[in-house]
Amino acid sequence: MDAKYINVLLIEDNLTDTALIREMLKEVRKPRFKLHNTRRLEDGLNYIEKNGADVLLLDLNLPDSFGFDTFLKAKERVPQSPIVILSAFDDEDVAINAVKGEAQDYLIKGKVDSSLLSRSISYAIERKAIEGELIRHRDHLEELVQERTIELREANKKLKNEIEERKLAEEEIKASLDEKNILLEEIHHRVENNLQTISNLMGLEYTQLNDKEPIEIYQESQNRVKTIALIHETLSRSEDFAIIDFNKYAYDLINYLFKSYAVDKNINANINIDGILLDIDTAVPCGLILNELVTNSIKHAFPSSYFEDRKLLKSRFTSSSNREFVNDQFTGQNDITGEINVIFTLDDGNFTLKVRDNGIGLPDNIDFRYAETSGMQLVNALVRQLDGLIDLEKDNGCEFKIIFRESSV
Incomplete structure (x- = not known):
């Protein structure tokens, strides 16, 4: 070669x-x-x-x-x-x-x-x-499961010998083994579902090939894979392998996105998600929704003209002799900054996720519910998966609000 x-x-x-x-x-x-x-x-x-x-x-x-x-x-x-x-x-x-x-x-x-x-x-x-890497990852996970299964079989042999000597501990040992088997099945089920999700995401980007450069498609696919990978990293650090602290997860995800897109220092992210705990079936679609909406704000809400126009507007207001009309956002500041705010709350069984920026907003002729971009198509599909509702406000920027019920499982 x-x-x-x-x-x-x-x-x-x-x-x-x-x-x-x-x-x-x-x-x-x-x-x-x-x-x-x-x-x-x-x-x-x-x-x-x-x-x-x-x-x-x-x-x-x-x-x-x-x-x-x-x-x-x-x-x-x-x-x-x-x-x-x-x-x-x-x-x-x-x-x-x-x-x-x-x-x-x-x-x-x-x-x-x-x-x-x-x-x-x-x-x-x-x-x-990418397909080769996913296959290697799947094969590696299957090897780990097989190794763990062999270890459990050996443990079972030892336990059977101990059962004869420890009749009183029989029920406790059986319950422990059943729990481990259920955990293995659940891990296999999660890996299988998430690999299928990754495959579907790659297929979604493939339909956009004529409109996007391959490097952009690759970066977006990479970020979506990382979004799912962070779920498992967060689970691995959790005491409860079924529940995710979404505040810590959101912080890690947005920090990764800012680094991935080399976000300018004039754009800040504010996260308010205290006390939100999610199971993995809810965390994966929520994480993907958060990835798409924050990525959309990073890429489109703050073009270079945004900061230039706001600096010019600040200059005009602060130089005016009629100071009583100067807006607070243009006084007492040395820099003009863009803001991306993420708010996630739980009230009476209803989750509300808001992603807001103070950027240029969406054009009036674009209906996000019928958008042609793969990102917004994915967001709408994930909201439906959560059996939720999504709304958009265009006041001084762009705010997406997603509401869905707390899982009964």
């Missing part, structure tokens, strides 16, 4: 299409690509097994293989390689089946330019890497 280039294997028997792909890749300045071409599927798969490739561009109709079976054969032989399908047929069913079958992308010949091709290759490599 050449570290200076992205090594691309194109399996394509049409010389004209091959030449066109080669020219498209040459047009891209960064990253640089090195293209190798074979005309038969078997030759291409042998090449990857011997030499490797960063990504496989695959035509479905070849001299030695035809149709969707071509992709299935390639996936079986080289499962570690990201595959981007290049097809002359704009077949939606085939495209959907390809993506479900773990192809990284499905491109139509004649509708591809150098920019789209480069972006698709880069995203395919990144997505395959």
